[in-house]
Amino acid sequence: MTGVGQPETERNGRGYLAERGWRSWAFTLDHKRIGAMYLWTTTFFFLVGGVFALLLRLELLSPQARYFGNHAYNVFFTLHGSMMIFLFIIPAIPSGLGNFFIPLHIGARDVAFPRLNLASYWVFAAGFLVIIGSLVAPMDTGWTFYTPYSAKSAAAVTTLSLGIFLIGMSSILTGLNFIVTIHKLRAPGMTWHRLPLFIWGMYSTSIIQVIATPVVGVTFLLLAAERIFGVGFFDPSKGGDPVLFQHFFWFYSHPVVYVMILPAMGIVSEVIPVFSRKPIFGYTAIAYSSMAIALGGFLVWGHHMFTSGMSPLANTIFSLMTFFVAVPTAVKVFNWTATLYRGSITFEAPMLYALTFIFLFIVGGLTGPFLGALATNVQLHDTYFVVAHFHYTMMGGTVMGFFAGLHYWFPKMTGRMLNEKVARAAWALIFVGFNVTFFTMFIVGVRGMPRRYAEYLPKFQVENVISTIGSAVLALGILVMCWNLLQGLRKGAPAPANPWRALSLEWKAASPPETENFHEIPVVTEWPYGYGTTKA
Amino acid sequence: MSGQPGEHTDPAVAFEAAKLGVWTFLATEVLLFGALFTAYTVFRIKYPEMFRAEHAKLDRVLGAVNTVVLITSSLMVVLGVDAIKRGKARLLEAYFGATILLAAVFLLVKYTEYTAKFHHGLYPDTNIFFSLYYMMTGLHGIHVLLGMGVLSYVIVLSRRGRLSEAWCTPAEMSGLYWHFVDLVWIYLFPLLYLIG
Numbered sequence: 001m002t003g004v005g006q007p008e009t010e011r012n013g014r015g016y017l018a019e020r021g022w023r024s025w026a027f028t029l030d031h032k033r034i035g036a037m038y039l040w041t042t043t044f045f046f047l048v049g050g051v052f053a054l055l056l057r058l059e060l061l062s063p064q065a066r067y068f069g070n071h072a073y074n075v076f077f078t079l080h081g082s083m084m085i086f087l088f089i090i091p092a093i094p095s096g097l098g099n100f101f102i103p104l105h106i107g108a109r110d111v112a113f114p115r116l117n118l119a120s121y122w123v124f125a126a127g128f129l130v131i132i133g134s135l136v137a138p139m140d141t142g143w144t145f146y147t148p149y150s151a152k153s154a155a156a157v158t159t160l161s162l163g164i165f166l167i168g169m170s171s172i173l174t175g176l177n178f179i180v181t182i183h184k185l186r187a188p189g190m191t192w193h194r195l196p197l198f199i200w201g202m203y204s205t206s207i208i209q210v211i212a213t214p215v216v217g218v219t220f221l222l223l224a225a226e227r228i229f230g231v232g233f234f235d236p237s238k239g240g241d242p243v244l245f246q247h248f249f250w251f252y253s254h255p256v257v258y259v260m261i262l263p264a265m266g267i268v269s270e271v272i273p274v275f276s277r278k279p280i281f282g283y284t285a286i287a288y289s290s291m292a293i294a295l296g297g298f299l300v301w302g303h304h305m306f307t308s309g310m311s312p313l314a315n316t317i318f319s320l321m322t323f324f325v326a327v328p329t330a331v332k333v334f335n336w337t338a339t340l341y342r343g344s345i346t347f348e349a350p351m352l353y354a355l356t357f358i359f360l361f362i363v364g365g366l367t368g369p370f371l372g373a374l375a376t377n378v379q380l381h382d383t384y385f386v387v388a389h390f391h392y393t394m395m396g397g398t399v400m401g402f403f404a405g406l407h408y409w410f411p412k413m414t415g416r417m418l419n420e421k422v423a424r425a426a427w428a429l430i431f432v433g434f435n436v437t438f439f440t441m442f443i444v445g446v447r448g449m450p451r452r453y454a455e456y457l458p459k460f461q462v463e464n465v466i467s468t469i470g471s472a473v474l475a476l477g478i479l480v481m482c483w484n485l486l487q488g489l490r491k492g493a494p495a496p497a498n499p500w501r502a503l504s505l506e507w508k509a510a511s512p513p514e515t516e517n518f519h520e521i522p523v524v525t526e527w528p529y530g531y532g533t534t535k536a
Numbered sequence: 537m538s539g540q541p542g543e544h545t546d547p548a549v550a551f552e553a554a555k556l557g558v559w560t561f562l563a564t565e566v567l568l569f570g571a572l573f574t575a576y577t578v579f580r581i582k583y584p585e586m587f588r589a590e591h592a593k594l595d596r597v598l599g600a601v602n603t604v605v606l607i608t609s610s611l612m613v614v615l616g617v618d619a620i621k622r623g624k625a626r627l628l629e630a631y632f633g634a635t636i637l638l639a640a641v642f643l644l645v646k647y648t649e650y651t652a653k654f655h656h657g658l659y660p661d662t663n664i665f666f667s668l669y670y671m672m673t674g675l676h677g678i679h680v681l682l683g684m685g686v687l688s689y690v691i692v693l694s695r696r697g698r699l700s701e702a703w704c705t706p707a708e709m710s711g712l713y714w715h716f717v718d719l720v721w722i723y724l725f726p727l728l729y730l731i732g
Contacts (some may be wrong), residue, residue: 094567112553184553212561214568218675222571225671230661235577239664244578248571
């Protein structure tokens with residue numbers, strides 16, 4: 001910890017990045033460096049998962065399994081799903097951007113438990129190493145690991161379960177750290193109602209992580225015990241119940257979609273007012289709706305299981321609760337739209353991604369109730385409609401929010417500006433490619449094309465070819481974006497402390513911030529959204 | 537598990553943070569065991585006769601002995617924390633040492649129980665009841681082991697003179713965790729051994 005308490009002027013303006021060498025990263029206790037390590041790791045797995053997606057699209061060019069065969073196809077969609085969910089979407093925003101910006105946002109020098117923070121990164125690393133190890137006999141169960149197949153499959157289910165258990169542990173430790181940080185380390189004057197909305201999103205996320213993840217952890221332990229000791233909780237031949245596995249799995253995996261989306265919603269709530277130069281509309285409603293989603297999200301897991309043979313009463317209750325949980329989500333969308341109304345909007349890359357989030361998330365969100373309603377669910381269950389729906393929410397929502405955050409905070413994290421023109425071009429490719437890829441899936445889904453098969457009826461071929469072309473455009477856009485980010489990192493123009501004229505605390509720190517974030521802990525006197533008033 | 541104070545925070549904030557951190561951690565532990573208790577409930581409702589017949593095969597005497605052992609160990613932890621709050625580090629080490637000893641007795645008894653069951657051909661895959669028995673007591677046993685590690689760490693801290701009446705957060709936090717481990721057993725004992 002060199003530099004603590006020293007004058008910071010002679011560090012070449014490299015801030016927390018001044019120290020060099022792998023030790024300065026591997027053993028760092030600095031939340032910013034740990035956040036950066038998460039960002040690099042998760043982005044890597046995003047690209048790997050993307051390659052698997054492209055292979056799937058390639059296979060789907062023809063109605064017969066022409067390129068890989070059925071088993072390879074099953075392996076690819078399992079790896080695509082598991083990597084994207086467990087190694088990218090769940091950790092990317094909370095552990096990456098959250099780690100970096102929670103202390104900066106609340107005016108703290110670090111998270112509450114810096115050592116635990118570092119430990120959670122290395123537990124995460126151990127987890128993904130084990131997952132990579134499981135590739136010796138790659139998984140073919142889909143990312144949901146449903147029993148009884150997963151209990152019998154010859155693939156390395158036990159190893160992968162252990163890997164995901166470790167990833168989950170890391171997720172719990174991070175969430176716990178954030179909860180304590182937000183409760184105990186806020187700067188003087190930073191009351192709950194002066195917190196940036198990103199913090200409200202992250203706080204709700206952390207609650208879900210802490211409450212839901214242990215359940216999936218023990219579920220994977222039981223699955224492993226089923227394979228190793230012959231325990232029979234999920235095995236009907238031993239008196240067990242495979243649907244119990246589904247209940248356990250979705251008790252975690254439904255709330256966890258809010259782990260994926262709430263931080264992205266937090267980013268959008270930051271970006272929209274900055275680039276509209278208007279105070280956020282309905283601060284309290286947005287903040288509390290995050291909490292409502294976090295708590296309500298625990299009561300709807302059954303809607304993934306309408307066709308599993310639950311009682312009609314349970315189905316009806318889960319369906320009803322699903323409609324309720326859509327309400328706080330809609331509250332947010334209305335508030336963002338009201339914030340935009342009569343604002344002085346500019347379309348820098350972060351804003352473009354934030355607006356894309358709203359647009360795509362509305363499509364993804366509105367197709368949710370189709371699946372939450374019992375009658376339509378029976379028709380649409382396990383069709384491409386489901387695939388389209390969750391890619392609109394997860395990729396159109398979370399990933400766009402993540403990109404918005406990356407572009408918005410890039411100057412703060414690296415001390416350099418991005419090439420705005422290239423960033424916008426990449427955005428255009430991503431936007432077009434995404435919609436071409438996934439909107440066609442709604443259409444074939446409604447017409448009855450089932451998901452998770454390498455082969456399909458010839459009547460769906462035109463749409464599938466269109467979708468594959470779209471995926472190529474999308475991939476090109478993401479490549480251009482990555483290239484632009486790397487170029488910016490290497491030789492972008494030096495960034496000022498506050499390039500977007502934003503009011504939240506992280507912009508009061510240097511770009512990039514010093515190791516201890518602030519020379520003096522700031523005293524907060526008002527909320528961070530006073531745009532368009534006398535100050536900004 | 538009990539967090540280190542940050543470089544810049546003062547002891548009062550560090551104590552408050554550690555306390556909230558450990559309670560949150562215990563909430564995750566409740567959920568971890570919660571899934572197993574849910575499985576227990578589901579299968580008990582489904583197979584009441586099997587539970588009635590199978591639970592009689594467990595050794596109530598050994599189970600009761602272990603309950604007494606764990607409750608006594610919790611008392612030792614309380615006395616240890618009380619000692620360090622009065623500044624008596626040596627006394628803390630003695631009490632926490634006694635706790636670890638009792639935990640070892642607990643595991644030893646558990647070991648003889650498991651061995652006896654194996655001799656009678658009762659394994660985790662014998663039936664649902666014994667699946668539950670081994671998974672629940674096994675996961676609890678792992679927690680006892682971890683707790684022994686944590687308590688030993690606190691003793692090491694104390695030997696190095698790092699604990700005092702002004703800073704005894706690690707002792708208090710490890711105590712909280714130990715009470716939780718104890719509490720889980722208080723539920724496991726009647727559910728598995730007593731209720732027919």
